[in-house]
Amino acid sequence: MQKEKLEQEVYVPASDRIGQLDPLSDGISSLELIRVSGSDLDVANAARVSYGKVSTEISERDKKLISFLMKHKHTSPFEHNQLSFRIKAPIFVVRQWMRHRMNSYNEISYRYVKAPVEFYIPGKWRGQHKTNRQCSEGTFQSAELDAKYRAAIDMAYKSYEELLEAGVAREIARGLLPVCTYTEFIFTCNLHSLVHFLNLRIKVDAQPEIRKYAQGLLELAEPHFPVSLGKWKEHWMPKTEEITV
Numbered sequence: 001m002q003k004e005k006l007e008q009e010v011y012v013p014a015s016d017r018i019g020q021l022d023p024l025s026d027g028i029s030s031l032e033l034i035r036v037s038g039s040d041l042d043v044a045n046a047a048r049v050s051y052g053k054v055s056t057e058i059s060e061r062d063k064k065l066i067s068f069l070m071k072h073k074h075t076s077p078f079e080h081n082q083l084s085f086r087i088k089a090p091i092f093v094v095r096q097w098m099r100h101r102m103n104s105y106n107e108i109s110y111r112y113v114k115a116p117v118e119f120y121i122p123g124k125w126r127g128q129h130k131t132n133r134q135c136s137e138g139t140f141q142s143a144e145l146d147a148k149y150r151a152a153i154d155m156a157y158k159s160y161e162e163l164l165e166a167g168v169a170r171e172i173a174r175g176l177l178p179v180c181t182y183t184e185f186i187f188t189c190n191l192h193s194l195v196h197f198l199n200l201r202i203k204v205d206a207q208p209e210i211r212k213y214a215q216g217l218l219e220l221a222e223p224h225f226p227v228s229l230g231k232w233k234e235h236w237m238p239k240t241e242e243i244t245v
């Protein structure tokens, strides 16, 4: 039973990992694919079970079938697989991420452990978009704003530590932590829900920080499902330009 289970699931050994990405390029953020099960062949076979057929190797016909399924949003054959990622991201990114309910999550608890001194500091300031109330546009640098942002974080974290030292419980002292504090979680999805996430979060109207993670998810997942994700890129991938964070 155990052997059968191991054969069905491809554990990605450390040496085979495509690498641990740093989506926000600050040496703290991270995105790592920790486990994958299933393949493009399983997608094709899930569709072929409808007429009692099974393929043992992916063929050109299977690739055409996957293209048809992806193009026409026949989504259920993309659900018989699983990808797990270990992610480190600012709390404000994770607030957006966890709105995607058709996935599984486990997150570090700042009730159990003290929050580390890890904060997301933007590399550039983005201006408020003039017409889209949700978006930003243009970038600028300001040493004065950098100093203000850092001073606010320092003060918040110092006060957090003072509360802990005074015997306040972690679960209540954490109320002082800014939403740029890093948190860590495990995200497990299938290809159907991954593609749904990518459709919404790679797009230009999503916040640049979560778009960076969405790009990373695609980069790490695509080598394991080259046909399915290749066909998603061909048929559905939203237009993207370079993302500034």
Ligand SMILES: Cc1cc2nc3c(=O)[nH]c(=O)nc-3n(C[C@H](O)[C@H](O)[C@H](O)COP(=O)(O)OP(=O)(O)OC[C@H]3O[C@@H](n4cnc5c(N)ncnc54)[C@H](O)[C@@H]3O)c2cc1C
Binding pocket: 099, 100, 101, 102, 103, 193, 196, 200, 201, 205, 206, 207
């Ligand atoms: C650019 C952008 C801006 C956003 N802005 C805001 C905002 O200002 N405020 C805000 O609150 N949210 C906002 N969201 C979050 C958004 O409303 C969704 O919660 C999020 O994108 C997850 O999408 P989803 O529900 O389709 O995904 P999932 O939760 O993963 O669900 C996948 C699919 O399952 C089905 N489903 C899941 N749950 C239910 C249910 N309860 N009933 C029926 N069908 C269900 C739906 O078909 C859904 O599309 C924003 C999202 C984006 C991408």
